[in-house]
Amino acid sequence: MSLSSKSSDLKRRMQEALRGGGDKAIQKQKATGKLTARERIIALLDAKSFHEYDLFVEHAGRDFEMSDKYLPGDGVITGTGTINNYPVCIFAQDFTVAGGSLGYMHAKKITKIMDHAMKLKIPLIGINDSGGARIQEGVNSLAGYGEIFYRNTQASGVIPQISVILGPCAGGAVYSPALTDFVFVVDKISKMFITGPEVIKTVLGEEISMEELGGARVQAEITGNVHFFAESEIECFEQIKKLCSFIPWNNLKKADPFPKKPPRVRQYSLEKVFPTNPRQPYDVKDVIRGICDDSDFLEVMDLFAQNIVIGFARMNGYTVGFVANQPLVLAGVLDVDSSDKAARFIRYCDAFSIPLVTLVDLPGYLPGVDQEHAGVIRHGAKVLYAYSEATVPKITVITRKAYGGGYIAMCSSHLRADFVFAWPTAEIAVMGPEGAANIIFRKEITEAENPDEMRKLKIKEYKEKFANPFVAAAYGYVDAVISPEETRDMVIHALAISADKKVDVPMKKHGIPPF
Amino acid sequence: MPNSEKSKSLNLKDIKSDESHEGIENEVFQTLMIEDVKYKTRLTKKFLNRKVYEPVDPKKVLSFIPGTIKKIYTAKGKKVKVGDKLVDLEAMKMLNTIFAYENGTIAEVFVKEGDMVSKNKLLILYK
Numbered sequence: 191m192s193l194s195s196k197s198s199d200l201k202r203r204m205q206e207a208l209r210g211g212g213d214k215a216i217q218k219q220k221a222t223g224k225l226t227a228r229e230r231i232i233a234l235l236d237a238k239s240f241h242e243y244d245l246f247v248e249h250a251g252r253d254f255e256m257s258d259k260y261l262p263g264d265g266v267i268t269g270t271g272t273i274n275n276y277p278v279c280i281f282a283q284d285f286t287v288a289g290g291s292l293g294y295m296h297a298k299k300i301t302k303i304m305d306h307a308m309k310l311k312i313p314l315i316g317i318n319d320s321g322g323a324r325i326q327e328g329v330n331s332l333a334g335y336g337e338i339f340y341r342n343t344q345a346s347g348v349i350p351q352i353s354v355i356l357g358p359c360a361g362g363a364v365y366s367p368a369l370t371d372f373v374f375v376v377d378k379i380s381k382m383f384i385t386g387p388e389v390i391k392t393v394l395g396e397e398i399s400m401e402e403l404g405g406a407r408v409q410a411e412i413t414g415n416v417h418f419f420a421e422s423e424i425e426c427f428e429q430i431k432k433l434c435s436f437i438p439w440n441n442l443k444k445a446d447p448f449p450k451k452p453p454r455v456r457q458y459s460l461e462k463v464f465p466t467n468p469r470q471p472y473d474v475k476d477v478i479r480g481i482c483d484d485s486d487f488l489e490v491m492d493l494f495a496q497n498i499v500i501g502f503a504r505m506n507g508y509t510v511g512f513v514a515n516q517p518l519v520l521a522g523v524l525d526v527d528s529s530d531k532a533a534r535f536i537r538y539c540d541a542f543s544i545p546l547v548t549l550v551d552l553p554g555y556l557p558g559v560d561q562e563h564a565g566v567i568r569h570g571a572k573v574l575y576a577y578s579e580a581t582v583p584k585i586t587v588i589t590r591k592a593y594g595g596g597y598i599a600m601c602s603s604h605l606r607a608d609f610v611f612a613w614p615t616a617e618i619a620v621m622g623p624e625g626a627a628n629i630i631f632r633k634e635i636t637e638a639e640n641p642d643e644m645r646k647l648k649i650k651e652y653k654e655k656f657a658n659p660f661v662a663a664a665y666g667y668v669d670a671v672i673s674p675e676e677t678r679d680m681v682i683h684a685l686a687i688s689a690d691k692k693v694d695v696p697m698k699k700h701g702i703p704p705f
Numbered sequence: 706m707p708n709s710e711k712s713k714s715l716n717l718k719d720i721k722s723d724e725s726h727e728g729i730e731n732e733v734f735q736t737l738m739i740e741d742v743k744y745k746t747r748l749t750k751k752f753l754n755r756k757v758y759e760p761v762d763p764k765k766v767l768s769f770i771p772g773t774i775k776k777i778y779t780a781k782g783k784k785v786k787v788g789d790k791l792v793d794l795e796a797m798k799m800l801n802t803i804f805a806y807e808n809g810t811i812a813e814v815f816v817k818e819g820d821m822v823s824k825n826k827l828l829i830l831y832k
Contacts, residue, residue: 469744
């Protein structure tokens, strides 16, 4: 055969493989409002940056007449490319080919690109759209999932791992996304669950739709399994691009700095967004925007446990992770969900050398039988563990209330914050003045002629004495009491001088965090 | 190849960073009581839908797992002793027998054989 006929043979083979599941299957995919796997990769990556590998891989099914079937690429597309010049390894399951089901070679392709990502120390993005295990390939499908989970775990904290759920992701398949750093979902398209509505109906007699059981909104609002919720696939890709601009390629690198920009103070001046009345709720996201570069804050898990706010922003051009109590929702308390949310984010930032800025304004922990029985002790402990363990620069700003255990947990100097700043409005105390006065002056109050008057008097007394930052400052637990408008400069300076921070940690294999 | 200089000049689209919360001053807030202080704030759906604690009632026999009632060994008015079989509840392909954990008389049986029951459904009530 001549070179040209060899080339045309290659072209023919490629065309056949690139057709995916064929026109009919592609039409069906589009009818449900979804892009095809290859379209998704093209939309997400920089133009012409995608390079595909393993296009000619064939499936390994031998039983149930599978050997006669041709499944292009075995239902998954793998390759490398860039996102705003940020290198990534990527795979996308192709639902048009055998429902994107995972067989032996399908899994091999995924694990191969995962191994590449680990070797090259660059991020991994996985687009999930699959009916699940390929039943015909039996135990080899299970082996495939197991191999993926193992690699997810090994890569955790070494390279960023991003999962994008753009279709069904059910049964064992959900555990790969769950092991990765960030999970993206799209309304009406993403569906995640361990056991589907049909199984639930036959076993338990409970009827529920797929959307209500594990749709995108449920996963974003109720379960906390996912981190970013979008209305469309294109919006989802924009979110991924934005996230990639904030995080480093691997745990030995730092995120690329951006040109520094001041906050947009006209819209987000602290004067405007922070109320003078200490009982008035406010949106802490506006305070973050009033401090960070260009008022540009990328919130993570914005729909789940809204009583705490986490996300990425830049200070003087450098990426930081913000953790902030949200007085607007549940008064900003710590509870089971908000503890889980904050703790995992803190560990993410620590793993990838992203400094932490913590804004504190919380009345304490959420009371309730449901909280205690859900293990708020164990969950709350995660925050203490994560902050104590973190060795990245840690800057804390106490804006208003910092009471009791909440004060300790929110990156106090005792958990080794490098700098703790407090606004003059800060109230750092063992508990709120009302509660404290009722305990300390119980006798005086009950024995007074007018107990209510006495209670008010004692609360006022306690407030004047203790509801301020100066008692804590007198012991050196607060490094500086600053006015709000100084905050940005103080934080930027603190971050700049902690850039080479090194902490000696005791020799150990790993700790045992309260999972 | 990746080039960090290039990425600096990127003009990334703003995502959700422009939402402003004007009007908070006019919002009518709910209250949350913590340590004798009433806080004005928003309450979440999850918080409002939280399970209200019910103390354990020794007169009630509940299903500890969702499943199907396979067999009922007792009936209204019958006396039972600790350790007597009450019902067989099949769940997750396993047959579980629920035994009496108190002596007493059955006031009511709320299920029949073949019924599918959810978790914590009242099966039997003692007098």
